Amino acid sequence: MTTTQPIMDTAYKYGFHKPENYVFKSKRGLDEDVVRDISWRKNEPEWMRDMRLRSLEIFRKKPLPLWGADLSHINFDDIYYYIKPTREKAESWAALPPEIRDTYDRIGIPEAEKKFLSGVSAQYESEVVYKSIQGLLEKKGVIFLDMDSALREHPDIIRQYFGTIIPPMDNKFAALNTSVWSGGSFVYVPAGVSVELPLQAYFRINAANMGQFERTLIIAEEGSFVHYVEGCTAPVYSTDSLHSAVVEIIVKRGARVRYTTIQNWSTNVYNLVTKRTRVEEEGIMEWVDGNLGSKVTMKYPSVYLMGRKARGEVLSIAYAGAGQHQDAGGKAIHAASETSSRIISKSISRGGGRTSYRGLVEVVPGATGVKSNVVCDALLLDPLSRSDTYPTMNIREKQVAVEHEATVSKIGDEQLFYLESRGIGKAEAQSMIVNGFIEPIVKELPLEYAVEMNRLIQLQMEGSVG
Amino acid sequence: MKQQELAIRTLHAGIEGKEILKGVSMTVKPGEIHAIMGPNGSGKSTLAYALMGHPSYKSQIPMTKSQTNPKFKKSKESSNNPGSIVVNGIEVINLSPEERAKAGLFLALQSPVAVPGVTIINLLRSAYQSLYGESGKRVMNTPHNPLLAGKWRADGLSLPAFLSKVKEEAGFLKLDESFLSRGIHDGFSGGEKKKAEMLQALVLRPKYAVFDEIDTGLDVDALKIVANGVRRLVQTGTGVIVVTHYMRILKYLKPDTVHVLVSGKIVDTGGVELSRDIEKKGYKRYLTQHAQVYVTSALMYRYISAGRKTVGNI
Numbered sequence A: 001m002t003t004t005q006p007i008m009d010t011a012y013k014y015g016f017h018k019p020e021n022y023v024f025k026s027k028r029g030l031d032e033d034v035v036r037d038i039s040w041r042k043n044e045p046e047w048m049r050d051m052r053l054r055s056l057e058i059f060r061k062k063p064l065p066l067w068g069a070d071l072s073h074i075n076f077d078d079i080y081y082y083i084k085p086t087r088e089k090a091e092s093w094a095a096l097p098p099e100i101r102d103t104y105d106r107i108g109i110p111e112a113e114k115k116f117l118s119g120v121s122a123q124y125e126s127e128v129v130y131k132s133i134q135g136l137l138e139k140k141g142v143i144f145l146d147m148d149s150a151l152r153e154h155p156d157i158i159r160q161y162f163g164t165i166i167p168p169m170d171n172k173f174a175a176l177n178t179s180v181w182s183g184g185s186f187v188y189v190p191a192g193v194s195v196e197l198p199l200q201a202y203f204r205i206n207a208a209n210m211g212q213f214e215r216t217l218i219i220a221e222e223g224s225f226v227h228y229v230e231g232c233t234a235p236v237y238s239t240d241s242l243h244s245a246v247v248e249i250i251v252k253r254g255a256r257v258r259y260t261t262i263q264n265w266s267t268n269v270y271n272l273v274t275k276r277t278r279v280e281e282e283g284i285m286e287w288v289d290g291n292l293g294s295k296v297t298m299k300y301p302s303v304y305l306m307g308r309k310a311r312g313e314v315l316s317i318a319y320a321g322a323g324q325h326q327d328a329g330g331k332a333i334h335a336a337s338e339t340s341s342r343i344i345s346k347s348i349s350r351g352g353g354r355t356s357y358r359g360l361v362e363v364v365p366g367a368t369g370v371k372s373n374v375v376c377d378a379l380l381l382d383p384l385s386r387s388d389t390y391p392t393m394n395i396r397e398k399q400v401a402v403e404h405e406a407t408v409s410k411i412g413d414e415q416l417f418y419l420e421s422r423g424i425g426k427a428e429a430q431s432m433i434v435n436g437f438i439e440p441i442v443k444e445l446p447l448e449y450a451v452e453m454n455r456l457i458q459l460q461m462e463g464s465v466g
Numbered sequence B: 001m002k003q004q005e006l007a008i009r010t011l012h013a014g015i016e017g018k019e020i021l022k023g024v025s026m027t028v029k030p031g032e033i034h035a036i037m038g039p040n041g042s043g044k045s046t047l048a049y050a051l052m053g054h055p056s057y058k059s060q061i062p063m064t065k066s067q068t069n070p071k072f073k074k075s076k077e078s079s080n081n082p083g084s085i086v087v088n089g090i091e092v093i094n095l096s097p098e099e100r101a102k103a104g105l106f107l108a109l110q111s112p113v114a115v116p117g118v119t120i121i122n123l124l125r126s127a128y129q130s131l132y133g134e135s136g137k138r139v140m141n142t143p144h145n146p147l148l149a150g151k152w153r154a155d156g157l158s159l160p161a162f163l164s165k166v167k168e169e170a171g172f173l174k175l176d177e178s179f180l181s182r183g184i185h186d187g188f189s190g191g192e193k194k195k196a197e198m199l200q201a202l203v204l205r206p207k208y209a210v211f212d213e214i215d216t217g218l219d220v221d222a223l224k225i226v227a228n229g230v231r232r233l234v235q236t237g238t239g240v241i242v243v244t245h246y247m248r249i250l251k252y253l254k255p256d257t258v259h260v261l262v263s264g265k266i267v268d269t270g271g272v273e274l275s276r277d278i279e280k281k282g283y284k285r286y287l288t289q290h291a292q293v294y295v296t297s298a299l300m301y302r303y304i305s306a307g308r309k310t311v312g313n314i
Helices: A007-011 A032-041 A046-061 A098-107 A109-116 A135-139 A147-153 A155-161 A172-180 A413-420 A426-442 A447-464 B044-052 B097-103 B120-132 B146-151 B159-172 B177-181 B190-204 B220-235 B272-281 B284-311
Strands: A119-124 A127-132 A143-146 A185-189 A199-204 A215-220 A225-233 A241-243 A246-251 A256-264 A269-279 A284-291 A296-299 A302-305 A311-320 A325-334 A340-349 A354-363 A370-380 A386-395 A400-410 B006-015 B018-028 B033-037 B084-087 B105-108 B115-119 B208-212 B239-244 B257-262 B265-270
Touching: A032 A046, A032 A172, A046 A172, A143 A147, A147 A155, A147 A185, A147 A215, A155 A215, A172 A246, A172 A269, A185 A225, A215 A225, A215 A256, A246 A256, A246 A284, A256 A269, A256 A447, A269 A284, A269 A311, A284 A296, A284 A325, A302 A311, A302 A340, A311 A325, A311 A354, A311 A426, A311 A447, A325 A340, A325 A370, A340 A354, A340 A386, A340 A426, A354 A370, A354 A400, A370 A386, A370 A426, A386 A400, A413 A426, A413 B097, A413 B115, A413 B120, A426 A447, A426 B115, A426 B120, B006 B044, B018 B044, B018 B239, B018 B257, B018 B265, B033 B272, B044 B097, B044 B105, B044 B208, B044 B239, B097 B105, B097 B120, B105 B190, B115 B120, B120 B159, B120 B177, B120 B190, B159 B177, B159 B190, B159 B220, B190 B208, B190 B220, B220 B239, B257 B272, B257 B284, B265 B272
Parallel strands: A119 A199, A185 A215, A199 A225, A215 A246, A225 A256, A241 A269, A246 A269, A256 A284, A269 A296, A269 A302, A284 A311, A296 A325, A302 A325, A311 A340, A325 A354, A340 A370, A354 A386, A370 A400, B033 B239, B033 B257, B105 B208, B208 B239
Antiparallel strands: A119 A127, A143 A185, B006 B018, B006 B084, B257 B265
């Protein structure tokens, strides 16, 4: 028999936190002074400071979205918008403060790094404190930096692209992020360069009520390839925390970018992220997005297919346990002919959790020969849980092939009986069924993420069976 | 030493409150092949499910009218005792399917359900470890984790040794290695389903295996392979119950004992000659004897309940 673990043990296994040790913490709440201060401390160019201030105005004017999850409990005045954890960025593992190293040890970074990673840029608090980039990347002309350093070292490239894919006026949270962003990654891959090993960044929040506002920009020049991977875990706190990132990606002609995220915030975090890609002729963009943690997630990775034969893919897994609402999905905008897109969403709800698929497929007039395929499958583990589908199709061209399928299933008694009749216990049988359900997406993940995903599902199932 | 046999005694079982098995008894010894034959609706599949402890086919007799209302006469058949299933000395009648499997029972289903994404090899790994792994030393089955796979050990086998064993059995059933990486029964053809079930039996080495209609929907070649599988099992000492409607598999297998199941009861037992007889003449003679009684009593029961609803008990 499986031993039952108390739900708190399994519900959030990284829910430890270390004593806070910060060099600088902004005051609670947000006003012009806070924004000016952030910009000043980062020693930013004037244009960035002005952009931040403009965005703050937009943030103030924009209402909260009237659709999606309930955001009315976010108290924007109770959040620290900027925290700088250590004096200097660490160039090597040994140079990290012991308690940060300990935290990473618990997540398992060094081990993972030894085995799988080529370059790690890990973010602790709002700032990248640990990174080790292989010389290889530099030799190929690939830039992989935290966004703050990138702004200092490559201001021209940043100025050229920053905010062009997701401008501050896009939505309230894009405006908020643009005004107070800190950290995140910048990746630039020159034409024709293929980065063989995935670039990885681990993120971590470690302070109550602190906002995490990363800003990531990836530019893949013609014919290049890069796979960027980020994974997040956060400790549990009693008051709500806000995470609002912006990720902008530009895939130029014939280039291919894959962006993989496993989000496992603690269940008090609001995770409101805008992710968008512009894909040019014959370019390929693949979003692989796993949302396990957080209290509320709103995230719809988008592909804007701007050039002929561009292709976009969104693979998304959402898991909602008790008190969680995962409102996730994907968007594909076909603005050119012969473009194709595929959105596959798999969601699991348990213990009264709620998952929603929200998606958009749009074909603009004149974009002919477009193909799009949307599949959303939901798995409900008990009668308390809920799953909804909100697909929007805006097809304004006749010569297109657009498919949409949606299924909702329960863990079948017959499936359970089948596995149990082979001698497998109920908890393990359930986790096998759930892991099997998400397998089509998990197999797309880098190995250690796939392992982590399987383990998380397993822990959740063991907590759910008496 | 405990009695080495599968002893089924006056087994009762039903579904949705309807009693289907009305006291089935039989004894299977290690290495024996028993065939259970019978017309459609005679309770063959119910017997198979009840042996494995399917929750919908409770061996427990559902609450009868006699329990809810003492005035309602209790028939002799509906005794409250579900009977007993003893596997080599272990009573399993109140055990879960998982525990029954651990006691040594195995059921190959007639139309097994698909479990998408759970590969055959992954299923076998988990099951084998559950059945033969040392307790307390179990490793979680995370299909993607090479580190945990290194710790996997069951019945003295390491994972690579286990995998080659599985491949050997798959080869015996003429199954391609790539077959092992497919989601169990997900989009399988009829023949593939039967072979996948047989493969599990061969790998998991149960003490007693029940094959429900293993011969339906198979071409002659597949039928021969499946029959060879049964023989292979029997050689290693597994007692086998083959449940069959069309008896096609009995061309390739010689059962030690043949039972005829009609209306939830074993109405005849004999040697292989019995199956040949039925093949020629069909079930007709049993049906006239027993089905008549069944129909009458079912009809009667309906009148009785109808009467109770409108005018109360007599």
